[in-house]
Amino acid sequence: MTERIPTRIIETIDPGKPKRLTPAKEGGPIHTRSFSGLFRNLRLLGAGLLFILFFGTAWLDWNGRQAVLWDLGAGQFHIFGSTFWPQDFILLSAILIIAAFGLFFISVLAGRVWCGYACPQSTWTWIFMWAEKITEGDRNQRIKLDAAPWSLNKLLRRGAKHAIWLGVSLVTAVAFVSYFTPVRELVAGLLTLDAELGPTIWVALFATATYLNAGWLREQVCLHMCPYSRFQSVMFDSDTLNVAYDAARGESRGPRKKDSDYRVEGLGDCIDCTMCVQVCPTGIDIRDGLQLDCISCGACVDACDEVMDKMGYARGLVRYASERSLEGKKIRLLRPRLMGYGLVLIVMIGAFIWALGERSLVSLDVTRDRTLYRENSAGQIENMYLLKVINKSQQVQRYSVGLQGAQFTLQGPSELTLAPGEISDVPYSVALVEPSRAASTHEIHFTIMNPNDRSAHDSVSSTFISPARY
Ligand code: SF4
Numbered sequence: 001m002t003e004r005i006p007t008r009i010i011e012t013i014d015p016g017k018p019k020r021l022t023p024a025k026e027g028g029p030i031h032t033r034s035f036s037g038l039f040r041n042l043r044l045l046g047a048g049l050l051f052i053l054f055f056g057t058a059w060l061d062w063n064g065r066q067a068v069l070w071d072l073g074a075g076q077f078h079i080f081g082s083t084f085w086p087q088d089f090i091l092l093s094a095i096l097i098i099a100a101f102g103l104f105f106i107s108v109l110a111g112r113v114w115c116g117y118a119c120p121q122s123t124w125t126w127i128f129m130w131a132e133k134i135t136e137g138d139r140n141q142r143i144k145l146d147a148a149p150w151s152l153n154k155l156l157r158r159g160a161k162h163a164i165w166l167g168v169s170l171v172t173a174v175a176f177v178s179y180f181t182p183v184r185e186l187v188a189g190l191l192t193l194d195a196e197l198g199p200t201i202w203v204a205l206f207a208t209a210t211y212l213n214a215g216w217l218r219e220q221v222c223l224h225m226c227p228y229s230r231f232q233s234v235m236f237d238s239d240t241l242n243v244a245y246d247a248a249r250g251e252s253r254g255p256r257k258k259d260s261d262y263r264v265e266g267l268g269d270c271i272d273c274t275m276c277v278q279v280c281p282t283g284i285d286i287r288d289g290l291q292l293d294c295i296s297c298g299a300c301v302d303a304c305d306e307v308m309d310k311m312g313y314a315r316g317l318v319r320y321a322s323e324r325s326l327e328g329k330k331i332r333l334l335r336p337r338l339m340g341y342g343l344v345l346i347v348m349i350g351a352f353i354w355a356l357g358e359r360s361l362v363s364l365d366v367t368r369d370r371t372l373y374r375e376n377s378a379g380q381i382e383n384m385y386l387l388k389v390i391n392k393s394q395q396v397q398r399y400s401v402g403l404q405g406a407q408f409t410l411q412g413p414s415e416l417t418l419a420p421g422e423i424s425d426v427p428y429s430v431a432l433v434e435p436s437r438a439a440s441t442h443e444i445h446f447t448i449m450n451p452n453d454r455s456a457h458d459s460v461s462s463t464f465i466s467p468a469r470y
């Protein structure tokens with residue numbers, strides 16, 4: 001027999017048809033029912049890949065160091081064979097902008113699929129729900145356990161659930177923090193209670209956030225805290241795919257015998273079993289229409305398809321559909337908004353790849369000494385500079401340092417050898433050998449390059465000051 005959700009009649013639009021409050025609107029805990037189906041399997045696949053990436057990447061090594069590591073102390077971001085420095089911040093910003101446009105593109109195409117299938121908040125919430133199921137049982141058992149007075153059985157089940165939640169939160173926090181602190185050091189330190197205070201505090205904070213977000217707050221994060229859920233609906237158009245209930249086919253809803261001639265009774269395909277509501281992680285009724293709370297997870301699609309199979313009806317009463325397709329019209333793929341986002345995305349990715357290829361693997365910074373000028377032993381006017389050179393490559397580099405302009409000479413080492421990632425501050429002096437009467441300030445250009453590596457070059461302008469008589 002089909003189990004009903006706890007209901008409360010709030011209003012009667014049609015005297016013969018009382019309207020129920022959904023779990024979301026009742027404000028109590030949402031007890032989701034287990035289900036199976038295509039979209040659940042797709043989500044498991046997505047979550048599996050996400051986990052392998054998230055938990056596995058931190059343990060990968062590359063050239064003797066952690067392959068992906070954001071070394072905040074040194075201001076370096078290592079990602080496999082490349083190291084990004086604060087000077088490359090623009091490239092990291094570009095990655096975020098590309099990700100944002102990617103999300104816009106996906107949102108126009110298929111609504112909130114990111115939320116339903118890949119968002120860490122949803123993914124970890126599914127894991128926590130699974131922990132709930134194996135410790136406290138499926139939906140009916142959990143509802144009973146909630147209502148039951150405290151007993152040893154309830155204490156043990158609740159305790160086991162929270163132990164798994166805390167365990168998952170801790171492992172997640174360690175994996176996250178290990179992208180900022182070498183993972184082996186961090187894990188060894190935590191296991192021997194000898195970890196540094198900073199990373200330990202971050203692990204504790206992140207574990208607490210995971211435990212609260214995925215265990216207690218759940219859909220409240222999606223509904224009230226996530227900024228994306230607030231503005232994503234403005235990106236939708238009438239061809240965006242969303243999870244939708246086909247009201248034309250489903251109404252009037254109502255129970256019936258399996259092989260009854262329900263059309264004659266004026267009923268549609270919806271048997272009003274509420275399975276779509278019972279599996280919904282945000283506790284809404286998709287039959288009320290497209291809602292801000294829907295994360296497009298497809299759970300109700302799977303649940304309803306299963307019901308349709310049992311009833312011998314065609315699948316797809318609840319399905320991924322656009323507003324136009326529900327009206328029986330064809331979905332338009334080539335539409336201005338989608339093409340606009342797609343075009344911006346392609347241009348941004350192209351520009352990023354170009355900028356990455358052109359990125360110089362040496363950085364030069366020049367600071368002029370605060371003294372105005374001085375006269376050297378040859379009677380020439382001289383200015384002092386400090387050159388800061390960073391070898392941003394993964395190899396030892398030998399650079400030539402030079403100065404453009406025939407009227408100046410550069411005094412200091414003409415060649416520098418730097419180890420991978422080394423930062424070197426080297427003082428230089430520049431002398432004016434061809435005095436000019438016209439100017440007391442001159443623009444000069446320092447250059448640095450490795451003649452054997454065309455990606456290792458940089459140039460920086462500075463100012464040379466001489467007395468007016470020159
Ligand atoms: S699962 Fe399908 S048949 Fe059951 S109430 Fe939902 S829409 Fe109707």
Ligand code: SF4
Pocket residue numbers: 243276279280281282283284285286293294295296297298299300301
């Ligand atoms: S209505 Fe359906 S698709 Fe939307 S959140 Fe609920 S179960 Fe997922």
